Amino acid sequence: MNPLKRFWQIYQSLAQMAILNQFQYRVAHYFYTIGMITEPVVYLVVWTTIANARGSAVGGYTAAQFAAYYIIWTLVRSMNITFTPYGWEWRIRQGALNGMLTRPFHPLHEDVAYFMGMKIPTIIMWLPIAAVLTWAFKPEFYLSWWQVLGFFITIWGAFLIRTMWMWALGLITFWTTRVGAIFEMYFMIELLFSGRLVPLSLFPPWVQTVAIYLPFQWAFQFPIEILVKPITPQYLLWGLGMQLLWILLGLLAVRLTWNTAIRRYSAVGG
Amino acid sequence: MTIISLQQLSKTYRVPEREAGLKASVVSLFKRKYKEVKAVEQISFEIKSGEVVGFLGPNGAGKTTTLKMLSGLLHPSSGAVQVLGHTPSKREPAFLKQIALVMGNRNQLNWDIPALDSFKLNQAIFDVPAEQYDKTIKELIELMELGDLVKKPVRNLSLGERMKMEFVGALIHRPRVLFLDEPTIGLDVTMQRRLRDFVADYNKRTDATILLTSHYMADVEALCKRVIVIHHGKLLYDGDLSGLVTRFSASKTIGVTLSQPAGQSLASYGEVIAQADDKFTLRVAKSDAPKVAARLLTDLQVADLTMEDPPIEDVIAQVFAQGKESA
Numbered sequence: 001m002n003p004l005k006r007f008w009q010i011y012q013s014l015a016q017m018a019i020l021n022q023f024q025y026r027v028a029h030y031f032y033t034i035g036m037i038t039e040p041v042v043y044l045v046v047w048t049t050i051a052n053a054r055g056s057a058v059g060g061y062t063a064a065q066f067a068a069y070y071i072i073w074t075l076v077r078s079m080n081i082t083f084t085p086y087g088w089e090w091r092i093r094q095g096a097l098n099g100m101l102t103r104p105f106h107p108l109h110e111d112v113a114y115f116m117g118m119k120i121p122t123i124i125m126w127l128p129i130a131a132v133l134t135w136a137f138k139p140e141f142y143l144s145w146w147q148v149l150g151f152f153i154t155i156w157g158a159f160l161i162r163t164m165w166m167w168a169l170g171l172i173t174f175w176t177t178r179v180g181a182i183f184e185m186y187f188m189i190e191l192l193f194s195g196r197l198v199p200l201s202l203f204p205p206w207v208q209t210v211a212i213y214l215p216f217q218w219a220f221q222f223p224i225e226i227l228v229k230p231i232t233p234q235y236l237l238w239g240l241g242m243q244l245l246w247i248l249l250g251l252l253a254v255r256l257t258w259n260t261a262i263r264r265y266s267a268v269g270g
Numbered sequence: 271m272t273i274i275s276l277q278q279l280s281k282t283y284r285v286p287e288r289e290a291g292l293k294a295s296v297v298s299l300f301k302r303k304y305k306e307v308k309a310v311e312q313i314s315f316e317i318k319s320g321e322v323v324g325f326l327g328p329n330g331a332g333k334t335t336t337l338k339m340l341s342g343l344l345h346p347s348s349g350a351v352q353v354l355g356h357t358p359s360k361r362e363p364a365f366l367k368q369i370a371l372v373m374g375n376r377n378q379l380n381w382d383i384p385a386l387d388s389f390k391l392n393q394a395i396f397d398v399p400a401e402q403y404d405k406t407i408k409e410l411i412e413l414m415e416l417g418d419l420v421k422k423p424v425r426n427l428s429l430g431e432r433m434k435m436e437f438v439g440a441l442i443h444r445p446r447v448l449f450l451d452e453p454t455i456g457l458d459v460t461m462q463r464r465l466r467d468f469v470a471d472y473n474k475r476t477d478a479t480i481l482l483t484s485h486y487m488a489d490v491e492a493l494c495k496r497v498i499v500i501h502h503g504k505l506l507y508d509g510d511l512s513g514l515v516t517r518f519s520a521s522k523t524i525g526v527t528l529s530q531p532a533g534q535s536l537a538s539y540g541e542v543i544a545q546a547d548d549k550f551t552l553r554v555a556k557s558d559a560p561k562v563a564a565r566l567l568t569d570l571q572v573a574d575l576t577m578e579d580p581p582i583e584d585v586i587a588q589v590f591a592q593g594k595e596s597a
């Protein structure tokens with residue numbers, strides 16, 4: 001079979017499997033999604049209150065833009081979910097990796113395809129939540145056709161950036177099992193420099209400068225900005241380029257680490 | 271045609287080691303000690319196409335480590351291994367498409383959805399043409415008597431049913447080499463027999479080469495003419511199962527039923543290992559067995575007399591015990 005056609009079929013099967021899994025636990029998944037919006041709703045209430053109290057924009061965001069920022073945040077956060085680095089220890093200990101390694105298909109593809117599949121029910125489940133939040137907080141969106149198109153491309157780009165870097169991070173497990181502290185530090189840096197906590201324009205200029213040279217904002221704030229700020233097509237293209245760069249750098253990091261990691265693998269756990 | 275070939279294959283693990291207690295824990299922060307554990311030590315053997323070989327050894331002997339090196343999961347520390355002309359650790363797709371590794375009690379199927387969906391995924395991953403997939407799946411479901419169970423989520427199946435599904439999932443691409451690691455562990459006797467019959471049938475129909483580890487000697491006796499025994503990572507025996515008994519069993523078991531009470535202990539003839547009414551089971555040195563049998567027939571009123579090799583379990587236990595002494 002044509003290799004591309006084969007890849008497409010495998011991706012399709014894995015994505016379908018993820019969708020079936022999501023539907024199997026649809027109620028639990030829905031509650032999880034609802035639980036996840038608590039964080040942005042808190043941010044949203046705080047910042048819209050501040051913006052309303054000042055009667056002007058805070059860090060370049062009006063109350064309506066803050067509302068839009070955190071509503072889109074909920075989708076981008078869900079799109080960003082990928083195989084957690086903490087999962088590697090489980091994968092190795094339970095022997096799940098053994099099964100993946102005896103298949104003629106790279107485990108990275110398995111994760112990418114599976115989590116891509118998971119996004120389909122996620123988007124469907126997000127729509128009513130977004131509708132309720134829109135009704136409650138009156139956001140202001142920028143919805144020109146190229147912005148909407150750009151947004152749909154960049155949320156997948158964001159997913160791929162995070163997948164690559166989470167994978168590279170998770171591979172540290174092959175060297176040491178005490179990886180929790182390293183992961184926690186990574187997540188803390190990500191929280192600060194991604195725009196997840198607050199839009200980066202609220203941080204001091206040096207933070208914004210550093211953030212440009214890190215992958216985090218391209219996987220979080222950048223896709224959100226596309227629908228909530230009056231951006232230019234040039235900025236969109238530049239951001240897409242940055243996303244591509246970070247995906248490729250992540251892929252390179254995975255590739256370099258994987259070959260060494262797999263030689264160290266002791267295939268414990270059956 | 272040689273399908274599996276190992277030459278001086280070794281695997282050594284480097285594991286951290288420290289004494290118990292807080293002091294040792296603090297010391298280990300600055301100065302870590304490592305210990306080298308030789309899991310497999312210079313073993314060599316060859317397996318030809320279509321052979322079903324039992325790979326035996328006590329826990330920790332190095333069986334699973336060897337299987338993992340053969341299936342490409344582990345990189346050997348030294349030595350050479352070839353399976354179907356490939357070096358397994360390279361994990362080339364052409365190699366992986368021709369092998370399967372089934373591990374008892376290890377679930378490789380997706381837990382939350384019906385096995386049939388996982389089978390479809392395997393079809394795509396192993397690039398099995400639709401026609402062949404339909405034929406194989408129908409055949410395997412029939413042979414395993416799975417019926418509609420394939421439509422139930424895997425988590426709702428019993429251990430035996432799950433194991434059957436694991437087999438089906440592993441065989442969809444019709445592997446030419448099958449590595450079975452304790453495939454019947456934890457299953458009831460009926461299910462063990464059914465899986466054994468299935469493996470035998472698969473071997474007969476496809477001429478697949480099978481390397482099997484099992485602690486159930488019934489599996490080995492039913493499936494394997496040849497066995498390879500390892501202990502402490504070293505090869506102890508490679509040959510016919512019957513040869514194992516001849517070589518390692520130094521005794522014979524004589525069963526004797528008396529038509530009249532002996533009125534005396536039979537301990538003078540050999541070691542009495544069982545007695546029920548007038549039926550005695552004696553263990554005697556292999557070289558003495560004919561003489562002891564003759565004496566029993568001459569001295570006593572014998573209704574029945576049988577002479578057998580000891581059960582294979584006993585012989586294997588003896589092999590392991592000898593291996594332990596010599597290790």
